[in-house]
Amino acid sequence: MSRDAPDGLNPAMSAIKLRGFVKRFGAITAVDGLDLDVPYGTCVGLLGPNGAGKSTTMKALTAQVIADEGDLEVLGYRLPEDSKQARAQMGVVPQLDNLDVALTVEQNLLVFAHLYRVPKRERAAAIERALGIANLLDRRDSKVDELSGGMRRRLLIARGLLHRPRLILLDEPTVGLDPQVRQELWALIDRLRSEGVSILMSTHYIEEAERLCDTVTIMSHGKAVAVGPPRQLINEHAGPEAVEVYGPPARLTEIESLARARGWRTRRTGTSVAVLQSNGSAELDGNRRVTNLEDVFVLLTGEEIE
Amino acid sequence: MIATTRRLRRLEPAALRGVVVREVVNYSSFWRSSTFSSTVDPTIYLLAFGFGFGSLVSRVAGYPYIDFVGTGIVATTVLFSGAFTAMYGTFIKYSFQHTYDAILAAPVDTEELVTGEALWVAARTGVYGCVPMLVAVIFGLSPSWGMLLVPLIAGLAGMGWACFGIFIAARSSKIESFSYWQSGLLTPMFLVAGTFFPLTRLPEWAQILGNFNPLFHCVQLVRHVVFAQESVADLGHLAFLLGFALIGWRLAIRFMSAN
Numbered sequence: 001m002s003r004d005a006p007d008g009l010n011p012a013m014s015a016i017k018l019r020g021f022v023k024r025f026g027a028i029t030a031v032d033g034l035d036l037d038v039p040y041g042t043c044v045g046l047l048g049p050n051g052a053g054k055s056t057t058m059k060a061l062t063a064q065v066i067a068d069e070g071d072l073e074v075l076g077y078r079l080p081e082d083s084k085q086a087r088a089q090m091g092v093v094p095q096l097d098n099l100d101v102a103l104t105v106e107q108n109l110l111v112f113a114h115l116y117r118v119p120k121r122e123r124a125a126a127i128e129r130a131l132g133i134a135n136l137l138d139r140r141d142s143k144v145d146e147l148s149g150g151m152r153r154r155l156l157i158a159r160g161l162l163h164r165p166r167l168i169l170l171d172e173p174t175v176g177l178d179p180q181v182r183q184e185l186w187a188l189i190d191r192l193r194s195e196g197v198s199i200l201m202s203t204h205y206i207e208e209a210e211r212l213c214d215t216v217t218i219m220s221h222g223k224a225v226a227v228g229p230p231r232q233l234i235n236e237h238a239g240p241e242a243v244e245v246y247g248p249p250a251r252l253t254e255i256e257s258l259a260r261a262r263g264w265r266t267r268r269t270g271t272s273v274a275v276l277q278s279n280g281s282a283e284l285d286g287n288r289r290v291t292n293l294e295d296v297f298v299l300l301t302g303e304e305i306e
Numbered sequence: 307m308i309a310t311t312r313r314l315r316r317l318e319p320a321a322l323r324g325v326v327v328r329e330v331v332n333y334s335s336f337w338r339s340s341t342f343s344s345t346v347d348p349t350i351y352l353l354a355f356g357f358g359f360g361s362l363v364s365r366v367a368g369y370p371y372i373d374f375v376g377t378g379i380v381a382t383t384v385l386f387s388g389a390f391t392a393m394y395g396t397f398i399k400y401s402f403q404h405t406y407d408a409i410l411a412a413p414v415d416t417e418e419l420v421t422g423e424a425l426w427v428a429a430r431t432g433v434y435g436c437v438p439m440l441v442a443v444i445f446g447l448s449p450s451w452g453m454l455l456v457p458l459i460a461g462l463a464g465m466g467w468a469c470f471g472i473f474i475a476a477r478s479s480k481i482e483s484f485s486y487w488q489s490g491l492l493t494p495m496f497l498v499a500g501t502f503f504p505l506t507r508l509p510e511w512a513q514i515l516g517n518f519n520p521l522f523h524c525v526q527l528v529r530h531v532v533f534a535q536e537s538v539a540d541l542g543h544l545a546f547l548l549g550f551a552l553i554g555w556r557l558a559i560r561f562m563s564a565n
Contacts, residue, residue: 062411084314084413092411098404100328102335111331115324115412160411 013076014039015167015198016061021070023056030056032222033070038167043189043199045209045230047293048219049301054202055095057219058171061200062092075167088117091160095171095202097152099144105131105155106140109162116163126162133188134158150181157188168192170201174208186212210293220301230293237299238265238291239277245286246272258283267298314413317421321414325422328409333430344387344430345437352379352438355502356445367504369533376442377529378501380435380460381521385496387434388464392427392471397481400565416563424468424555431464432457439532452531459531462547463524469554476561500525520550 016038023031031053038044046054059065061074063083072079074086099108109127118126131137134154144152153173160168173189174182182205189212193199203209209216210230218226218233226233245255252273259266264278275284276295333340352375360371367374399405409419436456443449474487498505498512499521505513516522523543530536530543 064407064410084415087411088314088413092408094404094407094411096404096407098408100332100405101403103331107331111324111328112408112412114327115321115409115414117320117324117413159408 014073015075016044016200017071017073018057018060019071021057021060021072022068023053023060023065024068029222031060034219034222034224036217036224038198038200040166040198041193041196042214043193043201043212045213045216046200046202046219047204047206047209047216047297049204052219052301053222054204054219055171058169058200058202061169062087062090088163089165090167090169091163091165093157093160093168093170093173095175097156099152099156099159101145102143104141104143105136105147108144108155109159112159113162118163126164130158130162133161150177150184153177153181153185154188157185161192165197167198167200170199170203172203173201174203174205182208206292206294206297216293218297218300225300226296233296234291234293237276238295239279240291241279242289242291242295243275243278243281243284243286244269244272244289245275245284255284265299267295316415317418321418322422322425324412324414325409325419326426329423329426340391340430341434344383344391344434347386348379348383348438349441351382351502352376352442353445356442359502367506369529370446372442372446373448373533374504374529375502376439376445376447377532378499378525379438379442380456380528381463381499381501381524382496383435383438384431384460384463384467384524385492385521388427388431388467389471389474389492391430392424392468393475393484393487394481395427396423396472396475396562397478397484400475401481417559420469420472420559420562421555424465424472424558427468427471428461428465431468432461435460435464439528450532450534452534455531456528459524459527459547462544462551463520466520466547466550466554469551469558472558473554473561476558476565495519495521498522520547523547523550 014037016036018034018036021031021034021036022029034053034057036046036057046057048054056065060067060072060079063080066080074083075089077083077086079086100111103111106127109130110123113123113126131140134157136151136155136158139147139151144155147155157170157173170189174185177185186208189199189201193212201209201212213230215227215229216233217224226237228236245252247255252268255273255275256266259275259278262278262281265276267274267276274295275286276291276299278284355375356372360375363371365371406419410416436453439447439453439456474484478484498508498516499519500516501521505516505522508516523546527540527543527547530540
């Protein structure tokens with residue numbers, strides 16, 4: 001799914017390139033030697049359970065976290081020393097809503113048009129364009145605290161696009177939103193990607209990554225445990241098909257020992273056991289379904305909640 | 307797309323302007339309450355001391371009391387409008403609203419953020435600083451040409467206090483910690499500044515400490531320009547305020563960057 005790099009850029013270059021990135025907070029190593037690439041024009045997903053190091057990685061890309069070790073490069077600029085240069089050409093959509101709530105939609109965009117240094121003669125057009133992207137043209141005069149959660153998130157995204165960035169960072173872009181709103185944002189993100197913007201998105205919604213991302217990096221305990229296109233990771237780690245077996249707890253434990261004996265992998269999904277890599281074995285009696293990225297995610301990052 | 311092949315430097319005017327524009331646009335939504343609290347408080351002190359204390363004494367340190375307190379009150383306004391605005395504003399934007407995360411994700415660095423915010427608070431303080439003095443004019447303080455310099459003095463002192471307020475906010479992990487700074491440092495400084503009574507009546511140690519109080523230097527400068535009593539000593543007062551602003555500025559940047 002790789003696309004051509006924008007004119008004048010070496011296609012071998014990446015919009016984001018991290019090598020051996022390490023960040024410690026006291027005794028805790030939040031990120032432990034991460035390598036990460038976002039080739040120009042692609043959407044890369046950073047997946048992982050809470051505490052895997054996603055947010056720390058996102059913050060390091062704007063130099064709000066300074067690496068203890070490793071080489072970090074964004075849009076060809078070295079971090080942290082040239083971060084300001086990189087930030088001029090990237091848009092950041094934070095996980096926490098940090099809009100100015102006392103201001104109107106349009107005032108929020110005006111402020112960031114200044115902060116992102118959109119030239120004066122282009123400012124009005126940039127604001128119109130952003131209002132259009134966010135579908136908020138008829139809410140321009142509304143105060144932010146009068147907007148719904150979905151509208152605020154769209155405004156947050158539009159704010160990061162005012163200066164036509166070449167790269168956008170989306171930190172958990174749809175967390176806490178209704179499914180309808182989430183799908184609407186997916187359409188928006190997909191449109192940006194089709195316009196050639198490079199995207200790095202952290203998420204723990206696996207469906208989101210599976211739908212939107214060209215490649216995903218699954219993180220666990222500060223390390224990348226798998227990297228690749230979603231379909232390839234699914235085939236590699238989960239196989240083409242899963243058998244979902246339902247039953248009382250004793251039955252589920254029985255299935256798990258059978259699977260272990262056969263060398264198949266399993267995962268508990270609350271009320272059932274999903275058996276992976278069984279290649280359609282007739283020994284199993286259950287619902288057959290297509291494997292998904294969630295299977296891979298649970299296999300690789302463990303089932304225990306920390 | 308914005309061409310940024312040009313190498314970005316420190317303290318870029320575009321970044322400072324962006325930070326200030328954000329403040330100005332926000333100010334347009336809360337200027338009434340902000341102006342009220344920054345000017346009404348000192349005006350109440352002015353009236354309370356003017357009528358209360360002024361009925362007991364007619365002259366203080368050679369000035370009619372309304373002249374003495376009407377000029378000294380500028381320093382009180384500087385403290386309220388400079389330090390308190392910067393302390394609470396910075397803490398709220400940093401910890402509660404995460405505004406600084408948003409600004410620092412744009413091509414703005416901590417040095418530019420702190421400088422822009424402090425300059426804006428200083429400019430406001432320069433204007434607010436004059437309000438109680440103008441109220442005092444209604445009550446008998448004679449207008450003078452020297453008053454035109456007061457916004458500049460209040461602005462310079464305001465820059466120092468704004469930076470010091472940002473420094474306090476950067477050092478505080480909870481907003482409750484502000485109580486220590488307010489009761490332990492700011493309140494004594496507010497009283498021992500020569501605003502309401504001259505320092506010469508205090509014990510010697512308090513007079514010596516008073517010389518390290520930027521508010522004292524602000525009071526002295528304001529009185530001297532308003533009553534055309536400038537002397538070489540005023541260069542010392544001015545130098546102290548400049549030094550206070552400069553040290554406060556670097557400290558604020560140092561501690562905000564560490565967060």
